[in-house]
Amino acid sequence: MLIHDSHCTDVVETVDGRLLFAIPKKGRLYEKCLSILAGADIQFRRHNRLDVCLVQNHPIALVFLPASDIPSFVGKGNVDLGITGHDVILESQMQQHVTEALRLGFGKCSLQVQVPEAGPIKTIKDLAGKRVVTSFEVLSGEYFSKVDEELGLHGEGRTKIEYVGGSVEAACALGLADGIVDLVESGDTMRAAGLHAIATVLETEAVLIKSSVPKHPGLEPLLKQITSRIAGVVAASRYVVCQYNISRDKLPAATIITPGRRAPTISPLEEENWVAVSSMVEKRKFADIMDDLVKIGAQDIMIFNLDNCRV
Numbered sequence: 594m595l596i597h598d599s600h601c602t603d604v605v606e607t608v609d610g611r612l613l614f615a616i617p618k619k620g621r622l623y624e625k626c627l628s629i630l631a632g633a634d635i636q637f638r639r640h641n642r643l644d645v646c647l648v649q650n651h652p653i654a655l656v657f658l659p660a661s662d663i664p665s666f667v668g669k670g671n672v673d674l675g676i677t678g679h680d681v682i683l684e685s686q687m688q689q690h691v692t693e694a695l696r697l698g699f700g701k702c703s704l705q706v707q708v709p710e711a712g713p714i715k716t717i718k719d720l721a722g723k724r725v726v727t728s729f730e731v732l733s734g735e736y737f738s739k740v741d742e743e744l745g746l747h748g749e750g751r752t753k754i755e756y757v758g759g760s761v762e763a764a765c766a767l768g769l770a771d772g773i774v775d776l777v778e779s780g781d782t783m784r785a786a787g788l789h790a791i792a793t794v795l796e797t798e799a800v801l802i803k804s805s806v807p808k809h810p811g812l813e814p815l816l817k818q819i820t821s822r823i824a825g826v827v828a829a830s831r832y833v834v835c836q837y838n839i840s841r842d843k844l845p846a847a848t849i850i851t852p853g854r855r856a857p858t859i860s861p862l863e864e865e866n867w868v869a870v871s872s873m874v875e876k877r878k879f880a881d882i883m884d885d886l887v888k889i890g891a892q893d894i895m896i897f898n899l900d901n902c903r904v
């Protein structure tokens with residue numbers, strides 16, 4: 594943690610009694626975490642280069658840490674709450690010590706086994722026993738030890754897993770590896786390196802985690818409040834509100850298309866036999882839902898984004 598200026602001494606002294614919330618200090622998850630904090634109305638001003646900062650409107654201190662360190666800080670109870678990748682938790686072997694309170698719907702990617710597209714290796718069986726380079730040596734080690742066992746590879750014949758801290762995709766071209774295990778989202782990095790995926794080790798996304806054995810039980814109500822706020826922000830990004838008018842006789846068909854989370858809201862219109870329907874629908878399905886509503890005679894169909902919600 595950076596101890597940098599006079600503010601810092603003040604900050605460290607005043608974190609006592611506050612809920613400590615770990616946020617990735619950089620990388621792929623950083624910006625999204627800032628949006629989550631803003632959506633949950635967690636207000637703070639981060640002083641230049643300072644990794645601990647006090648929240649202005651709650652007894653919370655934010656701790657900006659490398660994503661890979663967050664599971665062990667939370668698991669050991671040094672901080673109460675954190676955001677990191679599901680992959681990072683498994684790689685740091687902290688799954689017994691942390692509870693995944695919420696999936697956050699961003700940081701979605703797959704940990705995949707990749708080999709040169711033009712090369713002779715086509716399957717996991719071809720790669721087994723050879724050299725694999727990765728930043729995920731625990732997950733890759735577990736994956737290939739199962740493969741080795743199934744194929745009866747022992748001793749020197751086993752797959753050799755080697756750790757590198759970054760630029761994993763360059764390892765095959767540099768002659769360091771026959772295959773790699775790395776994260777894939779769009780696939781651009783993989784394709785640019787002339788690689789293709791031959792197996793998926795894990796699907797991952799960002800998660801909100803808390804310690805399985807909390808050190809500060811007194812902070813539990815605040816922890817619940819923050820979790821519920823963040824759940825609201827996540828739900829708001831997942832759903833939209835769909836509103837439309839339809840004749841009453843079409844309602845049974847309409848409620849099958851838009852059943853709502855609990856039930857659709859149905860309000861009578863001034864025009865006889867017509868109702869207005871309002872229902873939350875999943876954002877990724879809204880266009881299909883609108884098409885289906887048109888087919889059964891719905892009119893004035895509107896979609897509204899949600900800024901925030903509690904569901």
Ligand SMILES: Nc1ncnc2c1ncn2[C@@H]1O[C@H](COP(=O)(O)OP(=O)(O)OP(=O)(O)O)[C@@H](O)[C@H]1O
Pocket residue numbers: 617619620621622659660661677678679680681699700701702759776777778779797798799
């Ligand atoms: N391309 C990606 N798309 C979506 N999520 C990703 C992607 N790459 C990484 N992640 C998620 O973000 C986590 C942190 O990865 P990131 O590459 O940002 O690491 P980092 O902490 O910045 O470290 P470094 O910059 O040293 O690699 C990953 O473990 C994974 O959960």
Ligand SMILES: O=P(O)(O)OC[C@H]1O[C@H](OP(=O)(O)OP(=O)(O)O)[C@H](O)[C@@H]1O
Pocket residue numbers: 620621759760762775776777778779780781782783
């Ligand atoms: O499939 P894509 O969309 O190309 O994303 C995959 C890349 O993203 C991550 O790296 P990142 O760019 O975060 O940088 P890093 O290699 O420094 O971790 C990951 O390690 C891959 O290299």
